[in-house]
Amino acid sequence: MGSAFRSFPTLLRAVIRSTLGRPFLVIENDIGIQISRGKTVKTTSMANNMSDTTKFKKYLIVGLCNHGMPKTRHSVGAQVLDRLATDLDLKWAKDKNCAGFTTTFDLNESARVIMLKPKQFMNVNGKSVLKTVRHFNIDTDKVYLMHDDLDRALGKVSIKEGGSASGHNGVKSVQSMLGSAADKMFKVRFGIGRPSSRDEVIEYVLKNFTPDESAGVQVGVLKSLQSLTWHLEARGEDVLILTNLYGVNPKILNQVRKKQQKKKERVLSDKSQLGISTALSEEASEGQSSEEQLYTGTEEEIKGR
Template sequence: MKPVQIFRSNSSVFQIRHFYVKNYRLREFLSSNSNWSNDPHHCLWFCSRCYQAVRKYSMENKQKETFMIAGLGNHDLPGTRHSVGMQLVNKLARFLTMDLKKNRDCLGFVGEKSLSHIHLVLLKPKQAMNINGASVLKTAKKHNVPVANIYLVHDDLDRKVGKVGLKEKGSAGGHNGVKSVIQSFRTDSIVRVRIGIDRPASIDMVSDYVLQKFRSEERAGIDDAIDQGILKIAQHIGARTGLSAAQIFQIIEDSDKIENCDKSNEGSEVT
């Protein structure tokens, strides 16, 4: 298709290439006025509407980048320390009004939604923690998510309760869920959001400790850490896309909180 010339003034010409005018009236106008683009005076009234149509068409058809957040944990033990990553996914799903539906192909519960600036996929693997890498890999392939756009959220024994960190690559640090994901993707360049759960008094107590629920006095700190984790993900995506955290998940960056969201541990799952 030949370039369409749009005259905004005698000295300003816009070249719009490969643009198909969807609007019936615009197509009718173009077909009945084949020489309109060669006559600035003939099309002066038309240029503003056509330019706006081009911009709207471009914005609506712009490909949104897909990001995936995978909350690691044991699905059958949702409120435990080891499943704090799933608690974050639950909260974000509620905040964004996303249903997490059981997906056999992905071996877990999956939700997806097109937001204002990105396409978001949420995952809670149904498999046990030490083999959930297969679920993350299958979901990434199904939704065409590059490994660079995957965010793992998991518990961290080496951080105090309520402390949150973000790591872009490196070893699993002894976490079996992260280790499984690294083995499945054959790379350790996967972004991780680590939520502190602290260590028990003895190393022999770790296995039982991570499968326990948070104490009542710890809950407020964990809820705050989940908010901080969501904010860190939004900020990290924003830094890569040139957007603010508020533009990613429609959250208020200054408050450091995901406001007006139920604090319960149960997500909106559809089997």
């Protein structure tokens, strides 16, 4: 039934499987494509055969968070991932293999992105990350941690490779679980500002953003996704699916404009040189004609004599 059944040309395939002697029905998608807001997005259910993921480079994006406290400042990393999932019309699914919620999408024909929201408290998020890295066989240099940063103003974003945890318990947990390999991962740091007193830090990060901070949070979410998109692009990935949502890197636009300007200048220069050459040719032609006329006149004068 296996090969003949899999070759059946339909989008959906019903598979009867058995677990502990109890049959159940699974609906699988042969092509793994869904239409989303006027664009085509390739997606992969976590229930699909894991052997399929060996065809792709795999990136892991983790939204560090406190499970059960999704709106707090400390969980802003997960809020960024929620925005990305919403923009791509992806659905989160609980995954026991990863101790968290996961969803995936194909970045391009050769790269797949796995997104993770740990279903644990912040100081043990590393266990979920380690499980996911092992389950999907992901290289640590392709791991991105989205997390809050007290040392940056609200909405300010930066990406850093490796480095210290700067007192962030979630990052510390990941580093302790991954060991020295954690130096290769990237941290997308989302500024949340710092309270006036050091004694207020714990209470501050465990509270929700205020209404007055809403605009700054949205700006930061967009910047985080732009930074991620452009960083992946700088690594040589085709990120069209993301640039359609979050824009093209201004640096690349400037490079394109400079190339276009140089090309325009070359064309103008060529035209200018062609114009000078034409003018010289015409002058030379006129000069030759005058000499001929002068010579002819002299000959006629001679004949007249």
